[in-house]
Amino acid sequence: MKHFRFILAGIFIVALCLASNPAWSATVLGDIENAVMCKCDDKCGKVLINCNCDTSEKTRTEILKQLESGLTKEQIIQTFVDKYGETVLSAPTKEGFNLMAWVTPFAMILGGGLGIRKLLQVWIKPKGEATAEKPASESSEISKEDSLGGYSNRLKNELDRLES
Amino acid sequence: MNDLGEFALQLAFATTLYGCVCYIMAARGNRIDLYLSADKTPLLVWGFVMVASICLWKAFLTNDFSVEYVWAYSNTQQNFFYKFASFWGGQKGSLLFWTLILTSYMAVVHYQNRTRNLMLVPYAMTVMLVMTLFFLGLLNFSTNPFERIPLPPEDGRGLNPLLQNYWMVIHPPTLYFGYVGFTVPFAFAIAALITKNLDDGWIRLTRKWALISWFFLAMGNLFGAQWAYVELGWGGYWAWDPVENAAFMPLIVATAYLHSVMIQEKKDMMKVWNMSLILLTFVMTIFGTFITRSGLIQSVHTFDEATLGFIFLGFLVVIVAFCVFLIVKRLPLLKGKNELDSFLSRESSFLFNNLVLLGIGFATFWGTVFPILSEAVRGVKITVGPPFYNQVNVPIGLALLALIGIGPIIAWRRATFSNLRKSFLKPLTVMLVAGVALFPMVPLSSKSEIYTYITFMLCAFVVTTIVIEFYKGSKARMSLHGGTFIQELGSLVWRNKRRYGGYTVHLGVVLIFAGIAGSSSYSVETQKHIQKGETIEIADFELLYNGLGVTEQSNIKTRVIATLDVLKNGKKIWVSHPEKEFYKEQNQPVSEVSLLSTWKEDLYVILADFNPDDESATFKIHVNPMVSWLWYGQWIMAFGTIICMWPDRQEQRRRLERMKKQQAIFVAAQE
Structure with a gap:
């Protein structure tokens, strides 16, 4: 409980780090196909790598030509952005306003986690109070579980409670 | 007529x-x-x-x-x-x-x-x-x-033409049964708010409706994935398309609801939360119809004449405003006992389960609406596609998978550290053994592969916890009643359908996780233009191209069918027939995938292009491991849900007692 905030912050940072680099396929062509959308007339709304239409085939040929001409992955993607605008990218860039797209979900989870922690602090009764309120049969429940037949008792108790 | x-x-x-x-x-x-x-x-x-x-x-x-x-x-x-x-x-x-x-x-x-x-x-x-x-x-x-x-x-x-597939008869109705079904719990929740009957009565009344709707929504999502897999011809089954997201979000929120109502039923807590979740689930179903019919978002699913956006948006706003008003108005009555015994308890694990589920739901919602937000704020329309969802939702999904395993082994009310150590020992050991055993077998060169490795380890952990629950429960019953293991296992499940049906659903979810992980990391693909008599090699397969055939199926449909012999270790195992279908008055031909599916992997063959003059053709071939695990998982989930929903004699008895009480009140009131 004491380090809960740090653990949550750690999880948040790790999750952001894990999300920071895309897990794209090994080939450069695959990387580019994954990074841009198909811009066919039918407005299929698919990532290029997932599209089989005529336009996607032409686009692939175009990318291969650009790769053969010595352009790098970033340069090829930039040519697409120059031609079609930012909408051609399959995911928001990680800068400026778009950074909000990436950070917000994790920030919400972090905030939610802190909220739950706060709620639990309020909801959990102080130890003495809890023990005092608990009937004798219930307070002995946990210690019983450690014994050989503990599981049977726990199961029976839980099933009884479920069925009641 | x-x-x-x-x-x-x-x-x-x-x-x-x-x-x-x-x-x-x-x-x-x-x-x-x-x-x-x-x-x-x-x-x-x-x-x-x-x-x-x-x-x-x-x-x-x-x-x-x-x-x-x-x-x-x-x-x-x-x-x-x-x-x-x-x-x-x-x-x-x-x-x-x-x-x-x-x-x-x-x-x-x-x-x-x-x-x-x-x-x-x-x-x-x-x-x-x-x-x-x-x-x-x-x-x-x-x-x-x-x-x-x-x-x-x-x-x-x-x-x-894309809709001319047998899934068209199955997928949309299944999804609609799910979407519309949530109107029932929503209606009773609103009724409970209006009439101030805010105990768990409305939850008990609509529990089966919520379960049935959840079942249809889950099946609908997975049927859609199967349809996309066999029809769209890109080798995958889920593209994080806005309309897929619209069907996924209510499912996720409803899953959170189905878990958190257990706390209200047991401890009379979280009334506001459960009320909000069921209202949100319903709002999400209407949001889905808004997305499909708004014309705001490009998708393969949106209707041609998407003109009802503003009407649905208005309706959505009214529903949200009404729900918020009612909840705020009834807030004093929605206060439960709100007491927990310990931080280490199943109740708190359910809270985190809710957090993670809603985290996935929110990330999906955020990604779906962010293009609209970007256009409104910056005037620049951007795309939020699969790379975003995969990078954001995969780490959160892993946390969810871990919680599926952790939940059942933490006791209700209060768990001790010694108790936890004992409960976690075996599942963690199996997880580590699985990790060690898989380490030399699976590649770990990319982040995607590392995720997959972690997923497999967590799957081993979760399966162990579930198996232990079934095993220990049956053993405990054996010592109490003296039956055989199978008899007592059956009896255990039969007497506690909700609990063990739920575990069965979890087993299905584990298989789905494993299938997603395996198929997204280890699939291989190749594309090649070849002449008749030439071969393509991919993974352990060799495909020998034997030529093209043309069939005029009807006045409006022509099929071009390729024939390829599929060999494995030099032995012919299958004949593949990928095809392209041409429809009159349609610009784009439709690819019909040829699929050989086994538990281990799918061989997925697409006829990408062809030259009718020399019969040369371009084939795109994928070998997708473990895709069928998703469909097995789906049926296990369905089986588990049926167990949960199966009529329970004891529950019926309790309901009859409640009815008698109600009737007595009603008759007295009339008198």
Whole structure:
């Protein structure tokens, strides 16, 4: 409980780090196909790598030509952005306003986690109070579980409670 | 017949309006005469909507192209099943289909509650009638499915070729059954808020409705994935398309709800939370229809004539405002006991389970609406596609998978560290052994592969916890009752359907996780242009191309079919027939995938292009490992849900007791 905030912050940072680099396929062509959308007339709304239409085939040929001409992955993607605008990218860039797209979900989870922690602090009764309120049969429940037949008792108790 | 259909819709609208007014006046003025009158309307409305639906189906089956909708989505060449399914192929018919399901559910709810729950039912029926009124309003005044063409053409345009797949008959209805089903718990939740009956009564009343709706929504999502896999021809099954997201979000929120209601039932806690979750689930189902019909977002799923965006948005705003108002108004009454014994308890693990589920739901929602937000703020429309969702949702999904395993081994109320150590020892050991065993076998060169490795380890952990639960429970019963292991296992599940059905669902989810992880990291693909007699090698397979065949299937459809012998270790194991279908008046041909599916991997062959002169062809071939695990997982989930939903004698007995109490109160009140 004491380090809960740090653990949550750690999880948040790790999750952001894990999300920071895309897990794209090994080939450069695959990387580019994954990074841009198909811009066919039918407005299929698919990532290029997932599209089989005529336009996607032409686009692939175009990318291969650009790769053969010595352009790098970033340069090829930039040519697409120059031609079609930012909408051609399959995911928001990680800068400026778009950074909000990436950070917000994790920030919400972090905030939610802190909220739950706060709620639990309020909801959990102080130890003495809890023990005092608990009937004798219930307070002995946990210690019983450690014994050989503990599981049977726990199961029976839980099933009884479920069925009641 | 078309006039009759149109008239039936008008009658349905008028009856629904009458029903709404009568139910409200009966409830507010305590008028039993009005109540008895209103009580007939759900069945009448259902009857009228059914008549209208039969009329539209008849128009489809008899090729009545004087109806504009039939002309737009059918033709004389379509077979019976596609004519039948064309009913929901476009916006107008899909709205009528939604209304048909809604009124059918309403009729069932009315029948179930004809002599009980008299406090809640009038308000719940009013809510359902208001929803029906909205859809009937659209059908009567905005998107009339019986709109006529003055000079009927001889033939129709036909259903979109991409939709001409047997999944068209299965996937949309399944999804709609799920979407619409959540209207019932929503209606009872609103009724509980209005009447201040805020104990867990409304939850118990609608538990099965929520489960059934969840079941259909889950199945609908997975059927959609199967359809995309076999029809769209890109080798995958989920593209994080906005409309896929729209079906996924209510499923996720409903999953959170199904878990958190257990805490309210057991501990009388989290009333506001559960109320909010069920309202949010319903709002998400309407949000899904808004996305599909708004024209705001490009998707393979959106309707051609997506013109109802603002109407749905307005409806959505009204629902949200009304729900928020009611919850705020009833906040003092929604305060539960709100006491927990320990941080280390199953209750708190459920809270984190809810957090993670809603985290996934929020990330999906955020990604879906972010392009609209970006356009509004920066004036720049951007795309949020699969790379975003994969990078954001995968780490959160892993946390969820871990929680699926952790939840069952933490005791309710309070767990001790020694108890936890004991419970975690075996699952963690199995997880580590799995990790060590897999380490030399799986590649770990990319982040995706590392994720997959972690997923497999977590799957081992979760499966172990579930197996231990079944094993220990059966053993405990054996020591108490002395039966055989199988007998006691059956008895254990039978006596506690909800608990062990839930674990079975979790097993299915684990298989789905494993299938997603394996197929997204280890699939290989190749694309090659080859001549007749040449081969393509991929993974352990060798594909020998034997040539093309052309079949004129009908006046409007021509199929070009390639034949490839598939060899494994030099032995012929299968003949693959990928094809391209050309439809008259359609710009793009449709690829029909040829698929060899085993538990280990799928060989997925697409005819990408061909040259009819020399019969050379381009093939795109994928070897996708573990995809079938998703479909196995789906059926295990279905099995688990059926166990949960199976009628329980003890539950029935308790319900009868509650009914007797209610009747006693009702009779006393009447006297």
